[in-house]
Amino acid sequence: MAEFSINSFELTDKVVLITGGASGLGRYYTQAVSRVGADVFVVSYDDKGWDETRADVEANGRRVVFLKQDITEPGAAKVIVEKALEAFGRIDVLINNAGMQRRHDLVDFPDEDWKAVIDLNLNALYYLSHEVAKVMIKQNSGKIVNIGSMQSYRAGKFIYPYAASKHAVMGLTRAYADALAPHNIQVNGLAPGYINTPMTKALQEDPVRSVEIREHIPAGHWGEPKELMGAMVFLCSAASDYVTGVMLPVDGGYLLR
Structure with missing residues (x-):
């Protein structure tokens, strides 16, 4: 039996494709994988954060290539995979990070917001996973990491399509894990808890809801983005080769209560 090595957490010379990897929590995931040796192909809706993300990755001695692409457009998945293969020749890890949330009262929830959230959070994730899986099957190796919640x-009161999409992401993670395991491909999810980011600033400043959330977290505080980075490296690396079909909460114990 091979001895355990700390090197199993490295991604040296691996290629990671990540959606939404230049802003928000996605930028931290990009930092994390490049810090342990990966080159990164970042797909973004716009060029926000590209310069800062390029500096992050190059400071770690790795390459990054950006593609501006709306991943909900028909045929986008094929374009993304083709461009990633042109840039790096292989795809070792896919991180399905891009997502959105829309909030309304039930009776006022617009159909267009339902469609927008489902198209990005679920449909685009499925189509890109499908295309990348074809590449990974030929390689007989790979990792897919889906971002849950x-x-x-x-329940997700007031954010109905978001809750529906993230429940579906868990189901799709399990189904793909089962189907791809014979090809040495592991499919898992990462479910961030309540994390201190600019997107959650308003919620943290809500005098009632912020207290409710903090009191619900056994760790007693909101998470910091850096606290997701180790879990992401684990799920992307050989250290998790016998882990598949799991949605890993990184939530300070929020789900325990």
Whole structure:
């Protein structure tokens, strides 16, 4: 039996394709994988954060290539995979990170917001996973990491399509894990808890809801983005080769209560 090595957490010379990898939590995931040796292909809706993300990756001695692409457009998945293969010749890891949330009262929820959220959070994730899986099957190796949420487990009042999409992401993660395991491809999810980011600033400043959330977290505080980075490296690396079909919460214990 091979001895355990700390090198199993490295991604030296691996290629990671990530959607939404230049802003928000996605930028931290990009930092994390490049810090342990990966080159990164970042797909973004716009060029926001590209310069800063390029500096992050190059400071770690790795390459990054950007593609401006709306991943919800018909045929986008094929374009993304073709461009990634042109740039790097292979895809070792796919991180399906891009997502959105829309909030309304039930009776006022617009059909167009339902469609927008489902198209990005679920449909685009499926189509890109499908195209990347074809590449990974030929390689007989690969990792797919889908970004879930606390709403993969909970009701998600007022954010109906978001809750529906994140529940579906968990189901798709399990189904793909089962189908791809014979090809040495592991499919898992990462479910961030309540994390301190600019997107959650308004919620953190809500005098009632912020207290409710903090009191619901056994760790007693909101998470910091850096606290997701180790879990992401684990799921992308050989250290998790015998882990598949799991949605890993990184939530300070939020789901325990």
